[in-house]
Amino acid sequence: MATIKDVAKLAGFSITTVSRVLNNDTSLSVSYETKEKIFQAADKLNYRKQTVRPQVKNIAFLYWLTDKEELEDVYFKTIRLEVEKYAKKYNVDLQIFKIGQGINVLPKDIEGFIAVGSFSSKELDYLKNITPFGVFIDSSPAPDIYDSVRPDLNYITENAINYLIEKGHTNIGFIGGTYHNPDTGLEEMDIREIKFRSYLKEKKLLNEDFIFVHRGFQVENGYNLMKTAINKLGDKLPTAFFIAADPIAVGSLQALNEYGIPIPNRVSVISINNISIAKYVSPPLTTYHIEIKELCKTAIELLLEQKLNKRKFVKTVYIGSELVVRKST
Numbered sequence: 001m002a003t004i005k006d007v008a009k010l011a012g013f014s015i016t017t018v019s020r021v022l023n024n025d026t027s028l029s030v031s032y033e034t035k036e037k038i039f040q041a042a043d044k045l046n047y048r049k050q051t052v053r054p055q056v057k058n059i060a061f062l063y064w065l066t067d068k069e070e071l072e073d074v075y076f077k078t079i080r081l082e083v084e085k086y087a088k089k090y091n092v093d094l095q096i097f098k099i100g101q102g103i104n105v106l107p108k109d110i111e112g113f114i115a116v117g118s119f120s121s122k123e124l125d126y127l128k129n130i131t132p133f134g135v136f137i138d139s140s141p142a143p144d145i146y147d148s149v150r151p152d153l154n155y156i157t158e159n160a161i162n163y164l165i166e167k168g169h170t171n172i173g174f175i176g177g178t179y180h181n182p183d184t185g186l187e188e189m190d191i192r193e194i195k196f197r198s199y200l201k202e203k204k205l206l207n208e209d210f211i212f213v214h215r216g217f218q219v220e221n222g223y224n225l226m227k228t229a230i231n232k233l234g235d236k237l238p239t240a241f242f243i244a245a246d247p248i249a250v251g252s253l254q255a256l257n258e259y260g261i262p263i264p265n266r267v268s269v270i271s272i273n274n275i276s277i278a279k280y281v282s283p284p285l286t287t288y289h290i291e292i293k294e295l296c297k298t299a300i301e302l303l304l305e306q307k308l309n310k311r312k313f314v315k316t317v318y319i320g321s322e323l324v325v326r327k328s329t
Contacts (some may be wrong), residue, residue, distance in 0.1 A: 002045035011041035014127040032309035036301075056307055057093040064099040066116025072218035073247055074275050075292070079116055079137060082296035087114075090300050106130070112307055114299055120182035127228075133306045135299045143316050147302040151290045152318040153272070157195040159323070160242050160270050160288070165203070167329065169240040169268065172200065173210035175225045175252055176244030176270065177217040187215050192244045192272075208260045210238045215245065222251025230259050237261070240329070246275045246287055253281055267329040272321075283327035290321050 020028045021038045063080055086188065087094040094114070097106055103123040106113075112133035113271075118129075124142050127134060132145070133257045140148040151185040164172055176197045178187040193213060200206035210233075212225040223244065232239060243249040249271035256263055263269060265284055271278070274289035298317055305311045 001044075001046040004047075006045055007038065007041045007047050010045060011038045011040060027211060032305045033132075034310070035308070040082065044203065054176075055093060056089045056111075056304065057109075057228035058109065058111045059087070059092050059094050059303070060106055060113040061087070061094045061096045062088065062106070062113055062115040062119075063096055064119060066099060066117065071247065072216065075245065075273050076116065076288075078292045079296060082293050083114055083116075085139070086293075086297050091302060092300060103127075103279070104328060110218060112303055114303060114322045118180060118182045123182070135302045135306075137295055137299050140316055144169070144314065146224040147299075147306070147315045147317070149295055149302060149317040149319060150297045150322055151295070153191050154195045156272055156288050156321050157192050157242065157319075158199050159271075161196070161199055161203070163323065164240045164242065164268065164270065164329075165205075167240075167268065169238075170205055171207065171240070172205060173207075173212070173229065173241045174243075175212050175222060175241055175248055176227070177248065178215045181216065189213075190244060192242075209233065209236075214281075217247055219247045219251040221255075222248030224251070224254050226252035226255035227259075230255065230261070237267060239266070240270070243269060243271040246271050246273040246278050246285065248283055249285055249287070249328075250277065253283075253285065257282060264327065264329050270329055274324050278324075279326065285327040286326045287324055288321040289324050291319060294319050 004015055004019050008015045011018060015032065021030065021035050022042060035321055063085060065076050068247050084094065099117060103126045108130045110131055110166050112131055113127065114135050114137065116137045128145060134146040134147060136148040138150050140150065161172065174193060176190055179190045181188050185299050197206060207280050214221055214225055241252065243252055252269060253263065256267055261267055269285065271285055271287040274287045278285040278287050298319065302315060
């Protein structure tokens with residue numbers, strides 16, 4: 001059985017420091033990084049594995065998506081499951097609230113929150129009035145007040161375009177969804193489309209006729225948008241498409257296959273997320289892998305920094321991505 005001495009040796013700190021951290025001595029002033037190294041060493045050695053972390057209570061998980069939105073995009077379901085998993089691992093007492101309940105059901109005595117989805121100005125004001133501690137996943141609606149962790153979609157979009165250009169493509173299309181503004185109720189241009197337009201314009205390769213967008217990130221949307229592109233453009237169909245998310249790309253591949261358009265010999269397809277089905281579609285999808293586990297783990301850690309380490313400044317963290325090349329390009 002591991003001892004405090006064993007943990008101290010592995011972590012590289014004194015026995016006294018390790019003992020005080022593991023016993024949640026609130027009078028001890030050490031950095032969050034020091035605490036995390038000690039907790040990791042204790043976990044590795046299985047030292048009091050279930051009790052080494054102090055419990056952080058009364059944290060709200062604001063899951064601001066409908067059941068339909070979760071069903072249509074496995075990305076968000078995975079985030080929900082990973083947040084719940086890491087909250088348990090880090091001993092964070094998490095209570096989930098959903099968009100259908102409304103922001104007013106949120107107790108005014110919560111001590112912090114993790115949030116996913118789109119929030120109106122009124123909802124953000126409500127949060128600001130009840131807690132200074134919070135982390136948004138996949139968006140940064142209040143970067144001057146709350147932390148956020150998200151994939152760098154601007155970088156991914158630019159990198160995808162560069163990849164396609166390097167492969168010899170100059171006629172590049174875009175298929176995607178829209179951003180629903182909760183303040184106005186209107187559909188607005190998504191960050192990926194904004195970057196796609198600006199970067200291709202900079203490269204003098206932008207063609208407005210090659211852009212197809214509709215609300216929703218589901219498979220059906222991709223299928224319908226690609227059918228529209230095929231019927232509208234005919235022989236002038238782009239030689240490559242950058243697609244905003246894997247579910248849309250799956251539908252787009254279905255349409256291309258249905259019309260007998262060879263992939264990638266006639267049209268190459270590249271997407272984002274690397275959901276599990278991406279490797280099984282025909283042909284297997286080239287896509288950017290977003291490490292959702294790291295997004296959620298980082299969100300929990302950011303909240304703990306605020307609560308336990310009393311960090312005063314705000315952080316926005318971008319998680320890197322990896323291009324997984326398959327047969328669709």
